[in-house]
Amino acid sequence: MMTERTITVAYGDGIGPEIMEATLFILKEAGAKLNIETIDIGEKLYLKGFGSGISKEAWETVKRNKIILKSPITTPQGKGYKSLNVTFRKGLGLFANVRPTVSYYPYIESNHQKMDMVIVRENEEDLYAGIEYRMTANSSACFKLISRQGCEKIIRYAFEYARLNNRKKVTCVSKDNIMKVTDGSFHAIFDEIAPLYPEIKTDHFIVDIGAAKIASRPEIFDVIVTLNLYGDIISDIAAEVSGSVGLAGSANIGEKYAMFEAIHGSAPDIAGKKMANPSGLLNGAIMMLEYIGQADVAVKIQNAWLKTIEEGIHTADIYKEGKSKKKVETMEFAKAVVENLGKKPVHFSPLAEREAKLINLPKMELDTQTKEIIGVDFYIEDRSANPKAIAEQVKALHPKLELENISQRGIKVWPENEVENLSYDLWRLRYISSNADHKLSQKDILELSEGISNKGVEISTIQMLYVFEGMAGFTKSQGD
Numbered sequence: 001m002m003t004e005r006t007i008t009v010a011y012g013d014g015i016g017p018e019i020m021e022a023t024l025f026i027l028k029e030a031g032a033k034l035n036i037e038t039i040d041i042g043e044k045l046y047l048k049g050f051g052s053g054i055s056k057e058a059w060e061t062v063k064r065n066k067i068i069l070k071s072p073i074t075t076p077q078g079k080g081y082k083s084l085n086v087t088f089r090k091g092l093g094l095f096a097n098v099r100p101t102v103s104y105y106p107y108i109e110s111n112h113q114k115m116d117m118v119i120v121r122e123n124e125e126d127l128y129a130g131i132e133y134r135m136t137a138n139s140s141a142c143f144k145l146i147s148r149q150g151c152e153k154i155i156r157y158a159f160e161y162a163r164l165n166n167r168k169k170v171t172c173v174s175k176d177n178i179m180k181v182t183d184g185s186f187h188a189i190f191d192e193i194a195p196l197y198p199e200i201k202t203d204h205f206i207v208d209i210g211a212a213k214i215a216s217r218p219e220i221f222d223v224i225v226t227l228n229l230y231g232d233i234i235s236d237i238a239a240e241v242s243g244s245v246g247l248a249g250s251a252n253i254g255e256k257y258a259m260f261e262a263i264h265g266s267a268p269d270i271a272g273k274k275m276a277n278p279s280g281l282l283n284g285a286i287m288m289l290e291y292i293g294q295a296d297v298a299v300k301i302q303n304a305w306l307k308t309i310e311e312g313i314h315t316a317d318i319y320k321e322g323k324s325k326k327k328v329e330t331m332e333f334a335k336a337v338v339e340n341l342g343k344k345p346v347h348f349s350p351l352a353e354r355e356a357k358l359i360n361l362p363k364m365e366l367d368t369q370t371k372e373i374i375g376v377d378f379y380i381e382d383r384s385a386n387p388k389a390i391a392e393q394v395k396a397l398h399p400k401l402e403l404e405n406i407s408q409r410g411i412k413v414w415p416e417n418e419v420e421n422l423s424y425d426l427w428r429l430r431y432i433s434s435n436a437d438h439k440l441s442q443k444d445i446l447e448l449s450e451g452i453s454n455k456g457v458e459i460s461t462i463q464m465l466y467v468f469e470g471m472a473g474f475t476k477s478q479g480d
Helices: 016-030 043-047 056-065 084-091 148-164 182-196 207-216 228-242 279-291 295-310 330-339 387-394 442-454
Strands: 005-010 034-039 067-070 096-102 116-122 126-134 140-145 169-174 201-206 223-226 249-253 258-262 371-381 401-408 411-414 426-433 458-468
Touching: 005 016, 005 056, 016 034, 016 279, 016 295, 016 330, 034 056, 056 067, 067 279, 096 148, 096 228, 096 279, 116 148, 116 228, 126 228, 148 169, 148 182, 148 223, 169 182, 169 207, 169 228, 182 201, 201 207, 207 228, 223 228, 249 279, 258 279, 279 295, 295 330, 371 401, 371 442, 387 401, 387 411, 387 426, 426 458, 442 458
Parallel strands: 005 034, 005 067, 067 258, 116 223, 169 201, 169 223
Antiparallel strands: 096 116, 096 249, 126 140, 249 258, 371 426, 371 458, 401 411, 401 426
């Protein structure tokens, strides 16, 4: 017998209240055992002065109930407003974003008839950590943060998801041909974990060709696991290729908390017109039901929804004259789904009843590799466009460290350079230990920093160069 579960519900902004009403109506009629606590989030909270779009009381409700079903929200334009989705992901440790994307051809127009993929996206790290710096008047930097624990968690989750859902292949997507340390680490950990799942095939795509293949041949993919930024981009490509962004649901999974939602936005231009499609949020809610142990209800709703789609009962966004049979409003669509509860689709493969299975990951241990400082990079501001003059100023300032090269935007410009356009003001000075027997310390780096400053050179930032058990923890410049 199912146990009632208390969940937090946020009606959101724009079309949010309409699609939430329709979704909850279907859940209730299908027999979901839910106790609902409602919170206000989004635009009205932002405009009341809550910078993240949520009050302390609402946040406590979310943490108490651990599960949130959320409609899309509107973030007001202008600076100073933080992304509420990012706040949820980081504050609740929602490390995995899971987005199934399916083609419902021929009932919904798509150029691809056999598309059925799941994108598992890392949700907390990468460039989306939002760590940025303005280093000079003309140059800025964004810090790409990748941890072994973050990579291992998301990759293991993707394989466990594939195993529990009878998926046959997991594809790693990265850009490790360029970002050899960060993306290279992600790909290497994927290759470490893959042999633990011998029944599952694996492959790897560089993100640019991978995105192109999703757009042109999505049927070759099954489960994709990737980093945060790439996952965001290819998820939208996949949803668009499938025929409608409005149909896709999304799960954000952590070790203690989970959030379920549609992937589309709040669509304020059609709010209140009763024409919004609740399918994205409903599909997110179906994922929620599985997660909380009510898989039988999830299957019943999924089959009823598929039956409704293939009957041609469609909201305006997917309605096509001559192909669809009836254009319906938001609640009319919900009532059509309810009428189909207990029925199974004919064209689409019906889902079989099954028990809910939660993914339990092993505890991620911190790596214990030893590291040694072998050098340092100084990023400096200089508008002279003369690397030779810079080198003469700073190349002999410390007995243990010698200036190995100067680079600009990752390209070596001293010694020997063939780069013509040096009109930028941010330079990297790379110093390496002058003798393998010299053991460098933090004190040596500070002394060198003081020496550079005493020459009147303006330091923007400092990055240590480490070797981890014989392997360099940094990349060379282009042309080095």
